[in-house]
Amino acid sequence: MRVMFVAAEVAPFATAGGLGEVVGSLPKALAELGVEVAVFAPRYARVSPDLPTVTAFSLEFAGGTKEVRLLRSFLPKSHVPVYFLDFPPYYERPGIYGEGDRDYPDNLQRFAFLSKAAVMACTELSWVPEVFHVHDWHTALLPLYLRAEGMGAKTVLTIHNLAFQGWFPRDMWEGIGLSKEDLKLAGEGEWLCALRAGILAVDAITTVSPTYAREILADGLGLDDVLRSRAQELFGILNGIDEEEWDPAQDAHLWARYSSEDLRGKAFNRRRLIQELGLCGAGPIVAMVGRLTEQKGFDLLLASLDRIMAMGVNLVVLGTGESRYEDFFKDAEKRFPGRVRALLTFSAEWAHRILAGADFLLMPSRFEPCGLTQLYALRYGTIPIVRATGGLRDTVQDVDQGGNGFVFEEYTPEAMLEALGRAVRLWQKDRRKILALRRMGMSGDYSWKRAAQKYREVYERVLSR
Ligand code: ADP
Numbered sequence: 001m002r003v004m005f006v007a008a009e010v011a012p013f014a015t016a017g018g019l020g021e022v023v024g025s026l027p028k029a030l031a032e033l034g035v036e037v038a039v040f041a042p043r044y045a046r047v048s049p050d051l052p053t054v055t056a057f058s059l060e061f062a063g064g065t066k067e068v069r070l071l072r073s074f075l076p077k078s079h080v081p082v083y084f085l086d087f088p089p090y091y092e093r094p095g096i097y098g099e100g101d102r103d104y105p106d107n108l109q110r111f112a113f114l115s116k117a118a119v120m121a122c123t124e125l126s127w128v129p130e131v132f133h134v135h136d137w138h139t140a141l142l143p144l145y146l147r148a149e150g151m152g153a154k155t156v157l158t159i160h161n162l163a164f165q166g167w168f169p170r171d172m173w174e175g176i177g178l179s180k181e182d183l184k185l186a187g188e189g190e191w192l193c194a195l196r197a198g199i200l201a202v203d204a205i206t207t208v209s210p211t212y213a214r215e216i217l218a219d220g221l222g223l224d225d226v227l228r229s230r231a232q233e234l235f236g237i238l239n240g241i242d243e244e245e246w247d248p249a250q251d252a253h254l255w256a257r258y259s260s261e262d263l264r265g266k267a268f269n270r271r272r273l274i275q276e277l278g279l280c281g282a283g284p285i286v287a288m289v290g291r292l293t294e295q296k297g298f299d300l301l302l303a304s305l306d307r308i309m310a311m312g313v314n315l316v317v318l319g320t321g322e323s324r325y326e327d328f329f330k331d332a333e334k335r336f337p338g339r340v341r342a343l344l345t346f347s348a349e350w351a352h353r354i355l356a357g358a359d360f361l362l363m364p365s366r367f368e369p370c371g372l373t374q375l376y377a378l379r380y381g382t383i384p385i386v387r388a389t390g391g392l393r394d395t396v397q398d399v400d401q402g403g404n405g406f407v408f409e410e411y412t413p414e415a416m417l418e419a420l421g422r423a424v425r426l427w428q429k430d431r432r433k434i435l436a437l438r439r440m441g442m443s444g445d446y447s448w449k450r451a452a453q454k455y456r457e458v459y460e461r462v463l464s465r
Pocket residue numbers: 016017018019021289290291318319320345346347348351370371372373374
């Protein structure tokens with residue numbers, strides 16, 4: 001079986017979140033199951049232009065002939081090739097999707113071009129996949145280009161986050177080489193939606209957790225009709241994590257390494273974290289890691305910070321995003337010196353150190369398709385406190401039901417404070433139970449192998465038709 005992943009992000013080369021992590025990991029797990037797999041992504045400025053060129057060709061797009069090169073690398077510690085589409089006018093930029101709060105205005109062209117080039121490249125590479133696996137709205141138009149080229153490959157679309165749908169005004173769609181019939185799939189109004197077209201055109205759809213699959217059928221964020229029309233072909237498959245990258249026993253970012261048998265290294269990381277960040281250290285360390293957006297539930301923090309601090313916790317935030325949240329945490333640092341630290345940067349090193357050194361991870365997401373950070377936390381013996389939504393519901397169960405963390409249902413500060421309060425009290429009163437919880441988290445199966453088997457079943461299903 002030959003499968004080509006086509007995506008806007010691929011870790012570790014260029015990633016902005018969960019999508020990139022999946023595209024950087026799942027292909028390796030599929031390869032281990034014997035699937036022949038490759039990845040196709042743009043060469044952004046952050047990817048070396050000095051990688052070997054495997055081919056160069058030209059294609060028609062946006063009313064002109066575009067000359068492109070394909071550079072090749074491999075996913076780390078694997079034989080999975082990654083083909084980088086080199087076309088500087090579209091991709092030689094500092095950002096993936098934009099800079100600051102602004103998206104690049106030509107994102108439709110940039111990613112439609114990626115999709116079309118991926119189809120054309122297969123002939124150039126003499127490697128025609130049986131399945132194109134596309135991701136989010138960026139590559140959701142690929143099945144339309146495939147049809148236009150008369151190629152018979154099957155297509156699978158993974159929705160990593162339904163909130164990003166790729167809406168653009170109609171005039172922008174002219175010149176990206178799609179027929180009037182095809183455009184109809186993207187909608188009828190003045191604004192057209194790339195994800196909508198993809199949902200209708202692909203052979204199967206997956207999303208990144210079983211609960212999120214149910215949630216988007218219940219509320220399709222404006223795409224309800226098309227999602228429901230494909231309900232029989234929609235599958236929820238929980239993401240795995242890169243177990244080599246996220247392994248406390250061999251993590252080079254940490255100050256000390258550790259395992260579930262011997263957690264002394266975790267205690268050492270905790271002490272170093274306190275030192276490095278200048279925390280007071282009394283009370284548990286509660287961490288938050290992720291994009292500072294509404295999705296992640298930061299409004300609940302804004303509404304309850306004083307009450308959280310009154311519980312005697314140390315709060316560490318690592319993230320970048322909306323300026324209202326960045327400003328809030330900058331201010332909180334001043335108001336609670338030694339109690340609140342906000343690292344407003346993107347740093348893999350700090351993500352690892354914080355997830356190793358903290359006692360709890362707080363993820364009060366408003367919605368969460370899968371969520372990876374809670375899985376990293378579990379693996380690092382850091383107990384998650386989460387709202388029961390999407391993949392958080394599928395991966396964290398409440399300690400009162402014999403589970404591995406603390407869970408609350410309602411999206412309210414009070415519900416969050418109740419769960420946080422239970423966590424803090426347990427930390428103060430019952431270290432043995434806390435240790436047992438850490439170990440329970442560390443012993444879970446978060447491997448990509450499990451997910452890869454399910455994806456292979458989806459590929460087999462579409463190929464059998
Ligand atoms: P999403 O895809 O919605 O951003 P996920 O939890 O699925 O959320 O994945 C986010 C990934 O990005 C995680 O690996 C997380 O550790 C990482 N990440 C997010 N923000 C930062 C940051 N500021 N520094 C380092 N890693 C980050």
